[in-house]
Amino acid sequence: MSLEQFKDRNVGTQNYVKLDLDHSPTTGWCQFKQVVKRTFKPELFVGLWVTFREMINALFRGKMHTTQYPFEKLPISPRYRAIHDMLRLMESGNYRCIGCGLCEKICISDCISMETKYDENQRKEVSEYTINFGRCIFCGYCAEVCPELAIVHGGRYETASEQRASFSLFEDMLTPIDQLNLQQEYAGFGAISPNADENIKSTPLAY
């Protein structure tokens, strides 16, 4: 089919398919037949059955749809850009951050500030690192530019807090050393959700 056919907006010249709708009754007898048909069609009872079936499904077959949000949370897509995480090296537990300062440099809302110094091995280390989440627009450039995958976006999307300092210091975002084995490797930009298979639904065309 060529493009011209889609651009033709002249109503009436295309091949429209008319729905086979019932015509409204004209005579009294037709009206009576319509009333009888509508009265004794079991559609109303189909409706009753559907709601009852859903109640049984919800109560006894574990198909309750509610997620009790503050108590249980759905897995979030790894593409989501929430509060940052600072990752450690899996083997040694050292910081991945090498203090290169690229994230500070690229940050377009100028909210990352860091201070670095040389440690005893003459390696750069971060001494101060804060992100001002009052300014951060969660654009993701810092995570994209980081050469060591040290700063990534985590899944903490509940950003209401009593004080800003609660999650803007380096140590707060850093993976705790005792939870190193729980550290999730960053799946990278464009990764699919862990529950992606469950989220697949058939399109309306399929049924």
Added chain:
Amino acid sequence: MVSTLFLTATALPEVGPAGVIIKAVLILAVIAAIAGFGTYIERKILAFMQRRLGPQHVGPFGLLQLAADGIKLFTKEDIIPQHANKFIFAIAPVITAATAFIALAAVPVFPDFTIPFIDVFVPSIAADINVGILFVLGMMAAGLYGPLLAGMAQGNKWGIIGSARTAIQFLSYEVVTGLSILAPIMMVGSLSFVNFNDYQTDGLWLVAYQPVAFVLFLIAGFAETNRTPFDLLEHEAEVISGYVTEYSGMRWGLFFIGEYANMITIGVIASVVFLGGYNDFWIFPGWLMIIGKIAFSFFFMLWVRAAWPHVRPDQLMWLCWKVLMPLAVVNVVITGLVIML
């Protein structure tokens, strides 16, 4: 009224005037509590049918939600709009609630029983008046004055529309209610609920003889209690809240309690008149049977609300006057012919 009470019990000590008052207070308290609890049941059942959880945080399984709602209703500010007719505005919710409870005076809920240890005979009904059905239907019809007056008194256009809809609903279903219940009355030959119950003690339930009347009565009952599919008076999507738009706090709560008490009354009437009343059935005692029937009819009203859309006012009038009323008349005529032959 009291003399008929005394006639029912001869051998055992009789229930005196004090006993009647105690019984009335008990009925009032229990039905008011159940009517309140009905809101919890309705929210739960509707939630389950939509695969939700419903109220569940106040108390175990949300059972104390009723108390939370009650505290909220009682402590809410009682607002009377500036241009409202204050007296009628204040009295209208009381009409709805009071008539709903007065109607319950003449319906039997439990079979006759004797209180153990003190051997006091308690008849099944608070006031076994000989025009029981007329009294109950009349009281429930009078209850419609609540919405009618409330809507007109509050000086709100949504309220006016609600009142207008009350009027047409009232004019539509009342004929069907009366005509549909006329056929069973002709068969039993009495207007007393107790006679209806006794009529079905040995034979089949009346619904077996009068299925059409039963269906018509159920449809009219839905209209009488403002339940979906006939909840025209306060349908949010169309008329905000209709006649209760300006009401808040406990005045609104009275409308609610009245509606739920009416639902119970309709359930009792349907059970006693059509579904065998409080007669024993197989191994089940009568009191269990009637509780089960009332509970099912209550559940059925919630079930219908979850499943069916509601109709337009003109569709309700069309249904009642052009379909249900002719059917009811034909039913009455056929019943009369069968009785004569």
